[in-house]
Amino acid sequence: MKRSLFVHVPAFIGVRTVLNTMVRMVYPFLPILGRGLEVDLRMLSLAITIRSASGVLGPFLASVGDSRGRKTGMLFGVSLFTAAASVMAIWPTYPAFVLSLVLGIMANFVFVPSMQAFLGDRVPYERRGLVLGLSELGWSLSYIIGVPIVGLIIDRQGWHAPFLYFAGLGLIAMLTLWIILPNDRPVRAGQPGILQNMRLVLTSVPALAGIAFAMGLSASNELVNLTFGAWLEQAFAVKIAALAVASAIIGASELSSEVLSSALVDWLGKRRAVVIGLACNGLAVLALPLIGRSLTGALVGLFFIYLAFEFTLVSSIPLMTEVMPNARATFMSTYIAAMALGRALGAMILPGVYNYETPLRILPAMLTAAFLSLIAYIFLRNVKTVPSPDGLPPAI
Numbered sequence: 001m002k003r004s005l006f007v008h009v010p011a012f013i014g015v016r017t018v019l020n021t022m023v024r025m026v027y028p029f030l031p032i033l034g035r036g037l038e039v040d041l042r043m044l045s046l047a048i049t050i051r052s053a054s055g056v057l058g059p060f061l062a063s064v065g066d067s068r069g070r071k072t073g074m075l076f077g078v079s080l081f082t083a084a085a086s087v088m089a090i091w092p093t094y095p096a097f098v099l100s101l102v103l104g105i106m107a108n109f110v111f112v113p114s115m116q117a118f119l120g121d122r123v124p125y126e127r128r129g130l131v132l133g134l135s136e137l138g139w140s141l142s143y144i145i146g147v148p149i150v151g152l153i154i155d156r157q158g159w160h161a162p163f164l165y166f167a168g169l170g171l172i173a174m175l176t177l178w179i180i181l182p183n184d185r186p187v188r189a190g191q192p193g194i195l196q197n198m199r200l201v202l203t204s205v206p207a208l209a210g211i212a213f214a215m216g217l218s219a220s221n222e223l224v225n226l227t228f229g230a231w232l233e234q235a236f237a238v239k240i241a242a243l244a245v246a247s248a249i250i251g252a253s254e255l256s257s258e259v260l261s262s263a264l265v266d267w268l269g270k271r272r273a274v275v276i277g278l279a280c281n282g283l284a285v286l287a288l289p290l291i292g293r294s295l296t297g298a299l300v301g302l303f304f305i306y307l308a309f310e311f312t313l314v315s316s317i318p319l320m321t322e323v324m325p326n327a328r329a330t331f332m333s334t335y336i337a338a339m340a341l342g343r344a345l346g347a348m349i350l351p352g353v354y355n356y357e358t359p360l361r362i363l364p365a366m367l368t369a370a371f372l373s374l375i376a377y378i379f380l381r382n383v384k385t386v387p388s389p390d391g392l393p394p395a396i
């Protein structure tokens with residue numbers, strides 16, 4: 001790995017940890033935020049739904065990473081994050097909260113694809129799994145480090161205090177990226193713009209297969225996300241303590257899978273690693289109803305489900321960066337947006353496959369999750385990679 005990447009990658013991990021913390025803090029602190037905003041759960045759910053729906057705009061904004069350069073794309077993403085935090089720090093009301101949620105998720109949709117495209121430009125394909133896997137540590141670290149720190153700030157300074165800190169961290173992140181990132185080369189004459197890049201993505205069979213793969217994979221995992229809390233609470237009569245343990249287990253499994261993927265994906269091969277992860281994910285969700293007859297068994301089962309899912313997701317990223325190198329940032333933002341749409345699909349499917357009144361009967365939901373993993377595998381077979389076009393920065 002080139003010396004400059006020893007600076008870039010840790011910086012990216014730090015920035016992503018901050019961005020992801022503001023996204024993930026909403027769920028554990030939802031009741032506290034509701035009391036502070038003086039709104040009920042229905043209004044909070046509406047705000048989160050609006051946030052999810054806004055993901056469809058992500059690819060259009062993130063295309064700036066292709067049309068104006070990777071550095072510009074990353075700075076734009078962090079500026080959206082800073083605006084999201086600032087609006088809540090200045091005006092802590094429900095309308096500001098909705099706007100903050102939308103801007104915060106859009107910040108991720110813009111920053112992450114530009115960052116992945118930046119690394120994809122500079123790291124050869126055979127080594128890309130390690131570098132991109134390391135950059136994903138910001139996801140698990142946000143849950144292991146970021147969210148607990150937010151909890152301490154809320155406890156000591158109030159429910160809206162974290163947003164002021166996020167705004168300050170956003171400004172620091174912008175300054176850091178401005179200093180450490182190289183200036184992109186001037187845009188070539190005739191380089192495609194946003195609409196042209198989106199047309200390239202939406203008319204490419206391998207790209208569409210990648211989008212369908214992302215939707216199937218995330219829909220499968222969302223069925224687990226939406227059932228495990230109610231299932232643990234109802235089946236084993238546990239409350240906050242056990243749910244906190246489950247959250248810690250999920251964070252630990254995410255971190256383990258990111259490290260595992262970074263170490264193995266280049267050695268195994270990107271596609272083989274994704275296939276192995278999908279197979280393990282399918283087996284894990286099928287095993288959960290069998291081993292989840294006790295609380296210990298349920299927690300062990302959840303650990304392996306999230307381990308397999310996150311390994312599959314992280315391993316898929318370097319593969320997807322080579323599907324459309326000529327519109328890399330645009331495609332990767334579409335890929336991330338497809339993950340969000342897949343989660344919406346999982347939420348739509350849930351009422352038909354899981355009955356909260358019979359918490360022990362999770363088998364239909366887990367069978368559906370395994371089936372969606374199989375669908376994802378079918379689409380994965382149509383994902384093809386192509387060589388990077390001439391004119392991109394040389395491989396390192």
